[in-house]
Amino acid sequence: MFIFGNEFFDEETGELNREKLSAVVFEDSKKRAQLNSITHPAVGKAMFKKVVSHLFKGEKFVVLDIPLLFESGANRFVQKTIVIHCNEEKQLERLMKRDTVDEKVAKSRIAAQMPLKEKMERATYLVDNNHGKEEAEKQLTEIADELENSWLPFIIRSVFGVTVGFLILSIFKIIF
C-alpha cells in the first residue's frame, strides 16, 4: 500500500487490481523488486509452514511450484528441481492464451524471469512439454516414482530423529 498506493486497490472491496499492478511491475524492474521484497518474505513463511506440516504428516516429499525458484535463491532450500520446458514459440503462445495478453505484454513477462535455457541448465530433472499434456504427465509420473522409491527421505528423517533425541538426552543430563 505504502509503495504502490491506493490506486492499485478497488475502492469498495479493497481487492488488489492485479491487471493494473502487472502493467507497472512487468515494465519496471525496480518496482518489481519492491513488490518482490513485500511478497517474498510472506510467501516464504507460508510455504515453510506448509512444508513442515506436510512432512510431519509423514509425506515422503513435497512439491513446490515456484515461478522465481532460481531467481530468488529458493533453490538452496530444496533437494531437487524440475524444470518443465517448451520452445519459445509455444511458451509465448501459451502465455498469451492463458493470461489473455498480447505478444508485447507476454514478452515482458517472460523477460522478467531468468531465461528458460539457464533454468534448464540448473535443473535436476527436465520435463519436455513441447507435446501434449499427457506426454508431460508421463515424464512427471516417472520422476514421482523415482522419488517415491528413494531412501533419502527415510535417511534424512532418521538422522533428524537421532539428532533431536541426542539433544533432548543432553539437555536432560545437564538439568538432572
Ligand SMILES: CC(C)(COP(=O)(O)OP(=O)(O)OC[C@H]1O[C@@H](n2cnc3c(N)ncnc32)[C@H](O)[C@@H]1O)[C@@H](O)C(=O)NCCC(=O)NCCS
Ligand atoms: C504481479 C501480480 C499481481 C500478477 O498477478 P496475476 O494473477 O495477474 O498473474 P500471476 O500471478 O498468475 O503471474 C503471471 C505471470 O507472471 C509471472 N510472475 C509473477 N510474479 C512475478 C515476479 N515477481 N517476477 C517475475 N515474474 C512473475 C508468473 O510466473 C506468471 O507467468 C502477481 O503475480 C504478484 O503479486 N506477483 C508478485 C509476487 C511474486 O513474486 N510471485 C511469484 C513468486 S512467489
Ligand SMILES: Nc1ncnc2c1ncn2[C@@H]1O[C@H](COP(=O)(O)OP(=O)(O)OP(=O)(O)O)[C@@H](O)[C@H]1O
Ligand atoms: N502440453 C501442453 N499443451 C497445451 N497447453 C499447455 C501444455 N502445457 C501447459 N499448457 C498451457 O500453457 C499455459 C501455461 O502453463 P502453466 O500455467 O502450467 O505454466 P507455468 O510454468 O506454471 O507458468 P508460470 O510460471 O508463468 O505461472 C496454461 O494455460 C496451460 O494450460
